[in-house]
Amino acid sequence: MGEFLTGNEWYWRLARTIVQGIIGVVIANIDMIVGWGVIDPAMRALVVALVMAILSPIMAELGAVVDDRGFTIPRGGE
Numbered sequence: 001m002g003e004f005l006t007g008n009e010w011y012w013r014l015a016r017t018i019v020q021g022i023i024g025v026v027i028a029n030i031d032m033i034v035g036w037g038v039i040d041p042a043m044r045a046l047v048v049a050l051v052m053a054i055l056s057p058i059m060a061e062l063g064a065v066v067d068d069r070g071f072t073i074p075r076g077g078e
Helices: 002-006 010-028 030-034 041-063
Strands: none
Touching (some): 010 030
């Protein structure tokens, strides 16, 4: 789990992005999954935006981990 959360290799970043998307979809459709508490479609979009607003900075912070050799992994455009 530690490698999944802190790995800066492309495949770990991709896996974290996919998991983040799945979490967003599950949260947006939680009313259909559990079968009760219908959410208005406009509110559904707001819920997804709020969840992504929380998950995106967390994922960015995980991606900013410094590796064992003492340098940060360059990002796109750098």
